Amino acid sequence: MQAFYVKVITSIIAIAGTISAGRWLTKYAGQAIGWYIRQRTSARRNIILSEVRAEEKDYRAKKRLSPKSDDEDWEKVENYAAGSANNGGVAEDDWEGVVGFFHPFCNAGGGGERVLWAAIRATQRRWPRAVCVVYTGDHDASKATMLERVEQRFNIHLHPPTIVFLYLQTRHYVLSSTYPHFTLLGQSLGSLILAYDAFSLLVPDIFIDTMGYAFTLALSKFFFAGVPTGAYVHYPTISTDMLGSLDKENGQGLNAGTGKGRKGSMKRKYWHLFAWMYSWVGGNVDVVMTNSSWTQTHIRSLWGPNRGKWHKSSDVEVVFPPVAVKELEQAIEINTETEQKREKIILYIAQFRPEKNHALILRAFSSMLHPSDGGAPDDAVKGAKLVLIGSVRHSDDATRVYDLRLLAHELKIKEDVEFICDASWPEILDWLRKSWVGVNGMWNEHFGIGVVEYQAAGLVSVVNDSGGPKEDIVVEYDGGPTGFHATTVSDYAAGFRKALSLPPDETIAIRHRARSSATRFTEEAFAARWVVQMQKLVGLQRGRLSRR
Numbered sequence: 319m320q321a322f323y324v325k326v327i328t329s330i331i332a333i334a335g336t337i338s339a340g341r342w343l344t345k346y347a348g349q350a351i352g353w354y355i356r357q358r359t360s361a362r363r364n365i366i367l368s369e370v371r372a373e374e375k376d377y378r379a380k381k382r383l384s385p386k387s388d389d390e391d392w393e394k395v396e397n398y399a400a401g402s403a404n405n406g407g408v409a410e411d412d413w414e415g416v417v418g419f420f421h422p423f424c425n426a427g428g429g430g431e432r433v434l435w436a437a438i439r440a441t442q443r444r445w446p447r448a449v450c451v452v453y454t455g456d457h458d459a460s461k462a463t464m465l466e467r468v469e470q471r472f473n474i475h476l477h478p479p480t481i482v483f484l485y486l487q488t489r490h491y492v493l494s495s496t497y498p499h500f501t502l503l504g505q506s507l508g509s510l511i512l513a514y515d516a517f518s519l520l521v522p523d524i525f526i527d528t529m530g531y532a533f534t535l536a537l538s539k540f541f542f543a544g545v546p547t548g549a550y551v552h553y554p555t556i557s558t559d560m561l562g563s564l565d566k567e568n569g570q571g572l573n574a575g576t577g578k579g580r581k582g583s584m585k586r587k588y589w590h591l592f593a594w595m596y597s598w599v600g601g602n603v604d605v606v607m608t609n610s611s612w613t614q615t616h617i618r619s620l621w622g623p624n625r626g627k628w629h630k631s632s633d634v635e636v637v638f639p640p641v642a643v644k645e646l647e648q649a650i651e652i653n654t655e656t657e658q659k660r661e662k663i664i665l666y667i668a669q670f671r672p673e674k675n676h677a678l679i680l681r682a683f684s685s686m687l688h689p690s691d692g693g694a695p696d697d698a699v700k701g702a703k704l705v706l707i708g709s710v711r712h713s714d715d716a717t718r719v720y721d722l723r724l725l726a727h728e729l730k731i732k733e734d735v736e737f738i739c740d741a742s743w744p745e746i747l748d749w750l751r752k753s754w755v756g757v758n759g760m761w762n763e764h765f766g767i768g769v770v771e772y773q774a775a776g777l778v779s780v781v782n783d784s785g786g787p788k789e790d791i792v793v794e795y796d797g798g799p800t801g802f803h804a805t806t807v808s809d810y811a812a813g814f815r816k817a818l819s820l821p822p823d824e825t826i827a828i829r830h831r832a833r834s835s836a837t838r839f840t841e842e843a844f845a846a847r848w849v850v851q852m853q854k855l856v857g858l859q860r861g862r863l864s865r866r
Contacts, residue, residue, distance in 0.1 A: 363416075374479040440845035453484050454485060509533050513538065514537070549600075604630065611786070614634050644841075666706050671715070686702070698819035750772070755814060762784045766787040774836040
């Protein structure tokens with residue numbers, strides 16, 4: 319074990335050396351280490367591929383299905399990628415390489431995991447002979463258990479024989495609790511240890527990070543220059559907005575105004591140093607995808623200059639995450655009859671985390687019910703109710719819910735607010751079916767899957783005037799609005815009031831526009847865009863293999 323960490327520390331020092339000086343020396347040192355890792359893992363690779371072929375043969379014998387037995391929904395994916403071949407015809411699907419997906423928390427069941435499984439499904443459909451390897455730290459779950467959870471949680475059915483789970487031993491190095499101080503840097507350097515752990519199990523033909531550990535992609539390039547790398551970025555680890563918030567005492571975000579004084583000055587220098595490192599590692603990635611226009615803008619700003627220096631031809635592309643739009647459309651109708659069943663409920667679905675800003679929504683709801691001028695509330699808002707649904711991950715979240723309950727009591731809205739923790743999907747569907755307004759309170763939400771779910775369910779959205787909800791989701795569609803934007807307590811109160819007081823015909827019209835707008839974020843739309851970006855990586859891998 320000690321020898322393992324010596325090698326990891328050596329690789330970290332080597333990367334630091336690459337950043338500063340002596341690139342030619344570290345380049346060959348990295349290639350030597352990479353060659354050694356390949357030699358050491360080649361036998362395991364052969365065993366894994368042999369087991370995949372055996373499992374495929376057994377699976378076909380039992381199911382009597384070929385890899386081409388696709389359902390109608392996925393014909394769109396194949397047709398979308400059809401023109402990517404050099405001759406303009408259907409691109410070849412006989413690529414048999416190994417795609418490594420770096421996702422240490424693949425069994426978490428969140429939006430990031432939906433992206434992972436939808437990406438693997440799209441890859442399997444497009445390249446049925448490819449092997450998808452998931453590097454995970456979820457030792458408590460077997461392959462069968464995880465695939466069953468994927469089906470139950472996301473209704474995504476994968477092809478078991480060509481999925482391989484490789485279990486990492488060092489996941490604790492990327493936990494925030496491991497680094498009470500210098501957390502960003504600690505987790506990023508810790509991800510190098512975790513990536514070394516992954517490569518020591520198997521070296522893939524294409525390496526993709528789907529969790530935001532950009533430093534792992536730099537390590538891959540350092541060891542294996544010929545392995546194409548891809549990144550699906552849900553949010554930048556550090557952003558220009560974060561850097562700017564240090565000076566804004568009245569700004570938004572958890573670190574607003576913390577750049578003052580000696581401690582603040584040190585924090586500023588640390589963040590800028592980390593941003594420089596983050597920009598450098600991001601510049602080496604071959605294919606970059608982001609979940610929203612907001613994320614794309616920040617990644618282009620941070621990674622763009624270095625990507626230009628290294629002549630990366632692929633632009634940073636937006637690939638919206640998959641959302642269960644069709645399921646919501648089928649479960650919830652929008653018409654004059656269902657309008658009679660909706661109640662004056664303002665619904666906020668979000669984890670009980672500080673950045674979700676539940677306190678802001680509580681204060682806005684109180685302001686709507688109790689106007690500052692002391693007058694009575696409008697008839698349209700009488701009887702309105704605020705429902706907060708979210709998961710409670712640990713004791714800190716439970717304490718946060720308790721504090722929010724106290725705040726509701728202080729604001730004299732205790733009887734009008736309901737907290738629902740860890741609701742099941744059927745429960746959430748029921749609330750979406752009968753609620754009137756959907757709200758989002760987070761500043762610079764990177765995308766906003768919950769907001770898309772509001773739209774697909776036909777709710778009138780009132781969202782923060784920032785990030786993905788502003789730029790991508792709650793936008794004008796078919797010549798009209800699909801919701802409202804807000805920033806302050808008074809903005810949100812006004813948005814709630816307006817959403818609840820719209821004329822019936824205008825309310826139904828905005829619900830239909832919102833639902834139509836949400837079709838941009840279906841699972842099929844995601845798969846089509848994913849395949850286009852994967853085609854670039856497959857092309858790079860084929861090209862580099864032919865030049866050997």
